[in-house]
Amino acid sequence: MKWQEILARSSEVQQQAGRLWRSTLGPFLARSVGRAGHYSRLVTQFCSLLLAGQPVVPLIVKLAAKNLFHDRLRFIATLIGIVFSIVLVSVQMGLFLSFGRMVTTMIDHAPADLWIIPRGTKCFEDPSLLDERERFRAMAVKGVSDAIPILISFAQWRVPNGGTVPVLVIGANLWAAGLRPWNIFEGTLDSLSIPDAVAIDRSYFERLGSKGLGDTAEIRDQRAQVRLVTTGIRSFTTTPYVFTPLDRARAYTATPPNKTTYLLVQLAPDADVEEVRDRLTSTLAKAEVLTPAEFRKRSRSFWLFETGAGAALFAGALLGMIVGSVIVAQTLYSNTKEHLNEFATLRAIGTSRMYIQIVIIVQALLSAVIGFAIALGTGLLVVKVTAATALPVVMTPTLMASLFLLTVAMCVTSAISAIIQVVRIDPATAFTR
């Protein structure tokens, strides 16, 4: 009996599904495929005509363009909205990328397979200390070829004409493969072996009261002479980096000789990173062992999210998008309202709703493409102008592509209010206006 009921119900469900398919889903899918086919044919025709040198622009595009460009003031207002929005988003995102890169620049340039860091270290600039004994314990672990100590600590740089500037002293053994200055502009690495020698970046000359090689200053009442000048090694904070050998760094920062900040682990050939890391972790009780990627991620995460800097950048970008969307929506809406009579005529002569909606979407797309082109030019100008500053704005191909998609999405979304207005239009108004 039960089986008969199940079979009967199953047959009923099948019939209902069949009815639903025939009455609703089937025709809907067929219509959707038909429409998609129609408009893809339009695009194909347009492209083939352009390629064949017969640029008869389809009227759906021409009508959209004419509607858009007809009121130049309104069009300019639309463009200003898009450009303002996208430049703001691109600057915020460019700063975000730049920030993300700058906070890991030291980690990127340190030739380490693994980092041994004091437990709880939040970022590269977090100057906790490890005991030198940890280094010897690490060196004893199987698979470790070397564990190079580096010291990171804040100090006061006393400029010759008075006043002090906080600096971040980076001490490393210059003869081991540790963290050494790169992008050398003047001088040689060997010159850092001269007593009191330090390396600074030329972008900090003014801040450090230096004119270049040979200038002297004091760090913690000890002489420091500029013997090496780098270019482009900048901190995202306003604190300049000062490179010097490890022992001198300890003297400048009053760090005991048996203390260090990090140990850069270099693995023996054929050693497995994860196995060595596990051994080091079980050996070193007061330290953490991270891969460079993990340390980069931790530093970025701290500066971008725990300090609120990233949230501020994202909030700025979001604000830009909202303002841009509102301006574009408002101008598209008023533009559509002005042309309602024409859209009613289109409906009266038999144009489908989809055709009219596409006219509005094409208007939005044209605004997006033109607005994006101007915004990109402005953004690249900002990139050029900020290139030599403490926090340059970065523009990558991925960011450009993302910004373009964002512009298109913003403009098409903004077209919704205009589309709703057009969908409600009564073709009979063509007779009454």
Place this chain on the structure above:
Amino acid sequence: MSDRVIEAVNVVKSLGDGARKVQALKGVNLHLAGGELVLLMGPSGSGKTTLLSVLGCILSPNEGTVRICGQSTSGLQPEALAKLRLAHIGFVFQTYHLFPTLTAIDNVRLVLEVAGERPHHAAAKAMDVLALIGLAHKARALPLELSSGEQQRVAIARAMVGNAAVILADEPTAALDSENGHSVMSLLAEVAKIQSRGVLVVTHDARTLPFANRVVRIDDGRIVGEEQGAGGSPGPTDEVTAGL
């Protein structure tokens, strides 16, 4: 005259809701054959424009049947009605309703492109129709650069270009002077006669009477009279209709 291209049987249409509900059409019967020009005349508020909208598949009747080229419009959804309009009906509006930002040729080819015609084919056909009505030399002109008569002729070209079996014209001469009104009515009469289309003209204008095959009078939502007209284009064929 050929077969009926449009037919209304016992059409009832109410407009508005509640206390404002008005029965605009009260059982209207009307037909239009290919090749004839019919004038629909009546006082303001008699239901002329409502009837034109119902015959043009823009409004659906509450009762009764409308057939366009033999096809009933009963039960058709708005998009299906739009397709029917596009395929069979051409409209001429009192104030032309040309797209002010498009040239004359683009205004004409619009109907073809909406119907899916390739852009360059549509442009060629539109130019042919403009040439037929003597406006080829104004093909690249914007509506504002055309006289009222020329604008209405472009609107007629737009209604003709898609081979619509029916042309519905709403007060096509109301905004025109005597000469242009004569020219536009001549054109519509020739379109009916030579191209065997059915042309229904809603008008108050007595100057249009000599062009009609039939005159249908409507009042208070009912057809109250019908008479035979002069039956075609009076006087010599002018340069406007020479191409047809």
